[in-house]
Amino acid sequence: MIEFRDFSLTYPTGSRPALQKIDFIVPRGQICAVVGADGAGKSTLAGVISGVVPHMTGGETTGWARIGSRMLAETPASELVGEVALVMQNPFNQLSGARFSLREEIAFGLENLGVDRAEMVRRVEQVMADLRLTALADLSPYEMSGGQQQLLAIGSALVMRPAVMVLDEPTSQLDAVGAGVVFDALETLRTQGVTVILFEHRMERPARCVDRVLVLDEGRIAADGQPDDVLTDPRLADWGVAPLRYTTAARQAVERGLWEADRPLPVTLEAAAEGFDAALKGARTAGGL
Amino acid sequence: MVLHIDSLVHRYPNGMTALAGVSLTVKAGERVAVVGPNGAGKSTLARHLIGIARPTSGRVEVNGRDAAGLGIADLARSVGFVFQNPDAQLHAATVAKEVGFGPRNLGFPADRRTALTEWALRVTGLTGEADSHPRHLSFGGRKRVALASVLAMDTPIIVLDEPTTGQDHRSVTLLEELLRGLHSQGKTIIAITHDTDFCAENFDRVVVLAEGRVQWDGPVEHWLEGAVDPPVSAFEQPQITRLGQRLGWPTPVVTVDGFLDRLTDHASSAD
Numbered sequence: 001m002i003e004f005r006d007f008s009l010t011y012p013t014g015s016r017p018a019l020q021k022i023d024f025i026v027p028r029g030q031i032c033a034v035v036g037a038d039g040a041g042k043s044t045l046a047g048v049i050s051g052v053v054p055h056m057t058g059g060e061t062t063g064w065a066r067i068g069s070r071m072l073a074e075t076p077a078s079e080l081v082g083e084v085a086l087v088m089q090n091p092f093n094q095l096s097g098a099r100f101s102l103r104e105e106i107a108f109g110l111e112n113l114g115v116d117r118a119e120m121v122r123r124v125e126q127v128m129a130d131l132r133l134t135a136l137a138d139l140s141p142y143e144m145s146g147g148q149q150q151l152l153a154i155g156s157a158l159v160m161r162p163a164v165m166v167l168d169e170p171t172s173q174l175d176a177v178g179a180g181v182v183f184d185a186l187e188t189l190r191t192q193g194v195t196v197i198l199f200e201h202r203m204e205r206p207a208r209c210v211d212r213v214l215v216l217d218e219g220r221i222a223a224d225g226q227p228d229d230v231l232t233d234p235r236l237a238d239w240g241v242a243p244l245r246y247t248t249a250a251r252q253a254v255e256r257g258l259w260e261a262d263r264p265l266p267v268t269l270e271a272a273a274e275g276f277d278a279a280l281k282g283a284r285t286a287g288g289l
Numbered sequence: 290m291v292l293h294i295d296s297l298v299h300r301y302p303n304g305m306t307a308l309a310g311v312s313l314t315v316k317a318g319e320r321v322a323v324v325g326p327n328g329a330g331k332s333t334l335a336r337h338l339i340g341i342a343r344p345t346s347g348r349v350e351v352n353g354r355d356a357a358g359l360g361i362a363d364l365a366r367s368v369g370f371v372f373q374n375p376d377a378q379l380h381a382a383t384v385a386k387e388v389g390f391g392p393r394n395l396g397f398p399a400d401r402r403t404a405l406t407e408w409a410l411r412v413t414g415l416t417g418e419a420d421s422h423p424r425h426l427s428f429g430g431r432k433r434v435a436l437a438s439v440l441a442m443d444t445p446i447i448v449l450d451e452p453t454t455g456q457d458h459r460s461v462t463l464l465e466e467l468l469r470g471l472h473s474q475g476k477t478i479i480a481i482t483h484d485t486d487f488c489a490e491n492f493d494r495v496v497v498l499a500e501g502r503v504q505w506d507g508p509v510e511h512w513l514e515g516a517v518d519p520p521v522s523a524f525e526q527p528q529i530t531r532l533g534q535r536l537g538w539p540t541p542v543v544t545v546d547g548f549l550d551r552l553t554d555h556a557s558s559a560d
Contacts, residue, residue: 006290013425020356036457037457037458037459038427038429038430038456038457038459038460039427039430043427089428089455090374090376090428092374092376093376110444139305140303143301143303143305144328145327145328145329145331145332146327146328146332146373146374146450146451147328147483148327148328167298169454169455172451172454172455173327173373173451173454173483174327174483175325175327175483176524177327178326179326179483179525201453201455201456201457201458202484204528214496216315222426224448237458240457240459241458241459242457242458242461243455244527244528245486245527245528245529245532245545246532248545249529249532249545249548249549253549253552254546254548256552256553258552258553258556269528269531269532271534272532272535273532273535273536276532276536276552277536279552279556280536280552280555280556283555283556283557287440
């Protein structure tokens with residue numbers, strides 16, 4: 001479980017708090033998406049959860065935050081290794097620089113923890129299979145494409161079997177196949193009880209799989225609820241989040257009488273198709289009268 | 290034509306073939322999206338356009354001149370390249386210095402330098418960050434600095450590698466406006482992207498690269514009609530196109546406005 005209580009943080013060079021009076025609880029096994037404009041505080045929140053902020057960046061905090069029984073203000077990143085895994089936005093920044101094949105890079109964290117070799121091999125092979133990386137096992141991370149590096153960074157985190165995974169735009173450089181693999185992996189994590197905090201800009205896949213969407217706006221929580229509610233909120237674009245095309249099309253169709261006004265706005269392809277089908281059938285019936 | 294690539298092969302020192310004979314011609318003012326699966330060779334292809342990769346065999350011509358005879362500095366006058374990873378190209382202590390570096394390096398006169406730098410900062414929404422250190426900005430902010438740095442060089446060809454990655458809604462809207470402006474100025478725009486909504490709404494031509502070869506090349510509408518086997522390009526059609534298909538519409542829709550017009554037609558034809 002992750003809990004933030006009245007938590008604020010101001011960086012040493014900051015003129016205003018990067019996070020202001022943040023309050024939320026994410027229960028174990030929940031998948032929570034965090035969205036918001038550039039500079040809304042998303043990376044800071046990711047950093048706090050993973051123990052990087054303020055321990056490595058500096059900064060004044062008020063209130064408190066904890067993961068399980070560990071108070072984050074008193075727990076630097078080094079003590080959260082194995083418990084919290086952070087997958088950064090730029091996978092290149094996450095490479096160890098010390099290992100020169102994908103297989104060894106994924107194993108690097110386990111090596112540092114002194115995990116038994118047979119167990120290490122088993123876990124690394126499993127993660128490579130899950131992320132469809134086995135064919136690239138002997139390739140140097142430095143010869144891989146940006147998208148392949150992104151899957152590698154996710155693999156290096158998954159192999160640690162953390163209780164909490166923090167993913168910062170994990171599919172931004174991935175093709176549709178790679179993105180599908182990552183979101184399938186999230187479903188597996190859910191069944192294993194792993195808590196996932198997912199930072200995203202593109203919401204189509206998250207709209208289907210996350211339990212909850214939390215919106216940050218200028219360091220504050222602007223909205224917190226189920227994807228169906230938050231992603232159809234008329235303020236979404238003002239918060240710096242692109243509404244799904246399904247939602248935009250339905251909202252504009254209401255004005256043309258081509259979306260039933262009492263039908264919720266859709267966030268998935270299926271809900272949109274069902275609503276527009278119903279509207280067209282309604283128009284045909286009205287035309288036939 | 291501004292770009293002519295003929296039978297381009299790129300083999301890395303470890304023997305891996307990234308490009309296995311790419312041939313491609315781009316005319317001035319075209320808007321071309323290069324799509325394809327991870328590891329298809331898209332970024333490698335882009336690196337050839339600015340001379341930081343050189344052909345194992347084959348030929349790259351930029352503005353009618355063989356790139357093999359041009360140095361990186363010569364090519365920089367013709368082709369601006371915005372890296373996928375902004376940290377690969379940022380080095381100055383302030384955003385303004387970073388953006389001003391390119392035009393200074395190209396030897397532009399002071400008044401043109403100033404005008405280009407101010408314009409590039411404005412169209413990327415960075416005027417208020419001119420004195421900030423680029424490293425203090427978010428990833429999305431650093432991406433915009435990298436873009437502004439290339440814009441300020443005023444090249445006729447602009448190549449963008451995954452430009453929407455890490456960009457919030459406002460930044461993507463700003464980028465789309467900027468691309469429309471650059472297109473109206475006659476610039477040639479090539480983007481490598483996995484963002485099919487962005488691709489469909491902002492580009493005219495799609496080149497599908499897979500396994501180091503051009504697998505398909507044609508107008509965006511034909512691509513959306515399913516002219517390419519989706520597994521080959523590993524792409525997912527734009528949301529609005531899939532919605533049209535789900536409703537059984539035979540020809541693809543690309544934009545929300547196009548969808549609403551088609552919907553209105555279908556509703557009124559029910560009369």
